[in-house]
Amino acid sequence: MARVIVDVMLKPEILDPQGQAIARALPRLGFSGVSEVRQGKRFELELDGPADEAALSEVRKMAETLLANTVIEDFAISIAE
């Protein structure tokens, strides 16, 4: 049993108006020192078995097929401790 994390982010060149709105809200709330915010998605996948190479390869396929739209998004896969 393992938990695999897939983080999906808009590609750097894609405008993120939600992140910009959050960045503009921070100073209004008294938070300073943040120059940019990018908003993304995090998926937590509970695997039936171990996070071995075969399972991670499957997760990569899931990310490419469904979790991310690779036209506009990048993804990163990691194994939760």
Next chain:
Amino acid sequence: MSAARVGVVTFPGTLDDQDAARAVRLAGAEAVPLWHADHDLKGVDAVFLPGGFSYGDYLRCGAISRFSPLMTELIPAAQAGLPVLGTCNGFQILCEAHLLPGALTRNEGLHYICRDQRIRVESTRTAWTSDFADGQEIVLPIKHGEGRYVADAATLAALEGEGRVVFRYAGGNPNGSLNDIAGIANEAGNVVGLMPHPEHAVEDLTGAPSVDGRGFFTSILKRLVNA
């Protein structure tokens, strides 16, 4: 001679299928209801993918719909030349299905926009726009929160170079779409997607800003009758 048969797809969360079917019938064709869970295109001559919030826009707009049983039939049929028009959520689904390049992202100003919009017809060489004139300005309703068209530089250059930008916003860009793009076509011109709503602009009775939407339906009917 039997009337041309235009399929209108309903997903869970589709809103505009009844207006689309009505527009098809007003144009003199038969509207054939297609259900997302069926592996059956019912032998239609063309397909209209209407707007709405299919599958609640979960994950990304159109991301779940794109894998529905109906779409697994529609994608190869469209690649083989079946005329398909996607409006709003239908456009988003066509992009997620990679029948059209690029993607539709959150509006630049974050607001959901609902208003009448001037649009310039940039290409009449598609199955759905032959009845317009090149450069003609029309007025259609828009209503979307995720309508900002994006694609990488190479894709944009190809779309522009090959005359596949079919519609451009006129009199101001409502959502930040790159190159003011409101709608595009595939290479063959049988698949067209746009954010504005022709099916809401086909009769005066409903208070539509115009009846310019009729041109989409008369275009496809001419194509089907002459096919």
